[in-house]
Amino acid sequence: xxxxxxxxxxxxxxxMKSKELAEIIGxxxxxxxxxxxxxxxxxxxxxxxAICKALDCQPADILEYVED
Amino acid sequence: MKDNTTILTFITWGLLLSAVSVLxxxxxxxxxxxxxEFQNWAKTANKNDPWFTSxxxxxxxxxxxxxxxxxxxxxxxxxxxxxxxxxxxxxNGNYFSDKNISYFKKIGNIFVWYTxxxxxxxxxxxxxxxxxxxxxxxxxxxxxxxxxxxxxxxILAEIFKRGKETEEENDLTI
Numbered sequence: 001x002x003x004x005x006x007x008x009x010x011x012x013x014x015x016m017k018s019k020e021l022a023e024i025i026g027x028x029x030x031x032x033x034x035x036x037x038x039x040x041x042x043x044x045x046x047x048x049x050a051i052c053k054a055l056d057c058q059p060a061d062i063l064e065y066v067e068d
Numbered sequence: 069m070k071d072n073t074t075i076l077t078f079i080t081w082g083l084l085l086s087a088v089s090v091l092x093x094x095x096x097x098x099x100x101x102x103x104x105e106f107q108n109w110a111k112t113a114n115k116n117d118p119w120f121t122s123x124x125x126x127x128x129x130x131x132x133x134x135x136x137x138x139x140x141x142x143x144x145x146x147x148x149x150x151x152x153x154x155x156x157x158x159x160n161g162n163y164f165s166d167k168n169i170s171y172f173k174k175i176g177n178i179f180v181w182y183t184x185x186x187x188x189x190x191x192x193x194x195x196x197x198x199x200x201x202x203x204x205x206x207x208x209x210x211x212x213x214x215x216x217x218x219x220x221x222x223i224l225a226e227i228f229k230r231g232k233e234t235e236e237e238n239d240l241t242i
Binding site for chain 1: 236237240241
């Protein structure tokens, strides 16, 4: 998939664990794992909004387009 | 939802049991001893006589076709039994499962093949009995409605296939 999820990088920058983020944004750790591994087919705007709010970042900091 | 599934399961069991009992009763009334009579005749028959025109052979064919009709009725009941499997899957919460898709296809196949086979057997019966076989009259018989029903099950299988894909997509939407 040409969309890369850079959630790990942002979590390291903010010194936050993925479990903590999952709790803040209200998703399960299993779904967080799907999101981080790039297996997710889609991301809801509400989830993206919650992630950006929790990590104090922009959507572009989390999502990146890389040509195959 | 579970209550509805339980009611439907009971109704399906009721229908299945009554269909099986009707079939068994018809089989009991059917004189299977005719086959033995044919075997006895086959042992003593003159080998030079043409086989297909002899009275016994025609009679035997008639009974063999009737037995075939019993087989297909049993096969149709077997097809109905897949409703129970579908209801079990629904009860377990697996609505758009691979199993349900294959059950719908199997039911569709059974319904369509039942109708085609019974039509062919009825044609053979008419041929043996030297009566007229009117294809369009046969199509008016109730059992031929199973062809559109079978096709409807194929369509349902396709819808469930698409439903499964959508469900998977939904599960992977965070």
